[in-house]
Amino acid sequence: MDSIDLDVLKRSQQWLEAGRGVLLATVVRTWGSAPRPVGAMLALRDDGALVGSVSGGCIEDDLIASVQRDGIVPQRPGRLVYGVDADQAHRFGLPCGGTLELVTEPLSAQSRIGELLSMLAEGRLVHRRLCLRSGEVRLESAPAGSSLQVDAHALVTVHGPRYRLLVIGAGELSRILCAMALALDFQVTVCDPRSEYLDQWDLAGVELVRSMPDDTVDAMQPDACSAVLALTHDPKLDDLALMQALKTPAFYVGALGSRANNHARRERLRLFDLTAAQLQALRGPVGIFIGSKTPAEIAISVMAEIVAVRNGVLLPRVWGVEEAKSLRGAPAAESSGSACRLRHG
Structure with a gap:
């Protein structure tokens, strides 16, 4: 588009x-x-x-x-x-x-x-x-x-494409989110070494990469006009790429997942050579809390947060998924917008 x-x-x-x-x-x-x-x-x-x-x-x-x-x-x-x-x-x-x-x-x-x-x-x-x-x-x-x-x-x-977005994972949520990102004038790259996902991709205007995500981050060399978003829920794909991205000037680095999964991810990343400030920069669960249940609603939630960060808007903590769900007493296993439930059944 x-x-x-x-x-x-x-x-x-x-x-x-x-x-x-x-x-x-x-x-x-x-x-x-x-x-x-x-x-x-x-x-x-x-x-x-x-x-x-x-x-x-x-x-x-x-x-x-x-x-x-x-x-x-x-x-x-x-x-x-x-x-x-x-x-x-x-x-x-x-x-x-x-x-x-x-x-x-x-x-x-x-x-x-x-x-x-x-x-x-x-x-x-x-x-x-x-x-x-x-x-x-x-x-x-x-x-x-x-x-x-x-x-x-x-x-x-x-x-031209002043802002770049690297999306790790080529599932249904990625396709909808990437369509929104294109409309928002991002240059979009989708990375997924899993052929069963990438072979089904049907959205024009997106660069497709089959290399491992951490290698893709290194090749991309994210700058202050770059965002990196992990959507696979697979630590083997997400973690090393997030670690590499957090060491760059990227304005946004985030990962989809539940609050419990986000906590576990942070604990794994603490084992690597990341500073406290770099680890603090990781956003997750990503998105703003809008009660999202469908892939399209989740995509809106995540892209709204990315655009807000790009535009220098400081969002109140209560708008974040983790804070909002904590206040509402939502179960800890519930994902950002129920994405895990949607992906697995």
């Missing part, structure tokens, strides 16, 4: 190839409670057709009306600011006095959208540098952790 931003780029290229005029708008700054984050994009065709989003809808309506009235007039990039005063904030649906700034860019062959899409198809992380004076574009590889930059001279946007 394409992310929204990738869909914007693909549709833009299709419109350009069909000879249509296209205006690309990118959110470059926000103040207050702006409805869309920095980097959000939309593409607007010369007849008012639109893909993507930069607000809750009102700013899109204003851009559509402007293009339908005047056409795509500017030949060079420009800047628009919405929500400077209370009247604009009300008119454009910006809550709490929110303000956002857009860079608008009339697209052409020199915009290099087709080249950018080819680089993204290779799985590359790309800087797209737009000269705000001339409209010229330069494409170059971007380092992990890159973010949008803008000044009076240039807009540098970042495209």
